[in-house]
Amino acid sequence: MQQEELGRRALLISAGCAALGLLGACGSDPAPSPPAQAGPAPNGGLVRTADVPVGGGVVSADGVLVLQLKAGEFTAFDATCPHQNFRVQPPDSSGTITCMGHMSHFRAADGTVIDGPALGLGGLRQVAVKVSGAEVVRA
Ligand code: FES
Missing domain, CATH: 2.102.10.10 (Rieske [2Fe-2S] iron-sulphur domain)
Structure with a gap:
């Protein structure tokens, strides 16, 4: 259950960063x-x-x-x-x-x-x- 919640949070953070164009600030290296x-x-x-x-x-x-x-x-x-x-x-x-x-x-x-x-x-x-x-x- 806890692992499932962490995965869901990571997915939401990733989607949020992509939507805001913050790939560099969110961990991806451009x-x-x-x-x-x-x-x-x-x-x-x-x-x-x-x-x-x-x-x-x-x-x-x-x-x-x-x-x-x-x-x-x-x-x-x-x-x-x-x-x-x-x-x-x-x-x-x-x-x-x-x-x-x-x-x-x-x-x-x-x-x-x-x-x-x-x-x-x-x-x-x-x-x-x-x-x-x-x-x-x-x-
Ligand atoms: S590393 Fe910034 S201009 Fe070269």
Whole structure:
């Protein structure tokens, strides 16, 4: 009897949250979808160089955004947004990195904040990288 009442209450709370559009406040996580992620680099690097598009980037399995803004030149940032730690997306064709968490934007050239709630919290943290064989590795 008591378990039946708890189940009925949970159902009513869930229905109430959905009706009020309060999914985040009621326990469901409406987090944005994670950024596209590169597959593992077979020799222990962050990513394979071939997986990093020229003019863009990919996020490694361990959360490093590896960029190739010019052919053969690799740079990287910690993909963790300084606002509330969502992972940022690789840059678009204009060189803007977006955090879908709360829509902060960063310059791919240097990781500085353009706008959004990350303003004043510092930019993306640079990660030193180099090419080793066919992979991008931490320097
Ligand atoms: S976590 Fe990136 S803008 Fe909020």
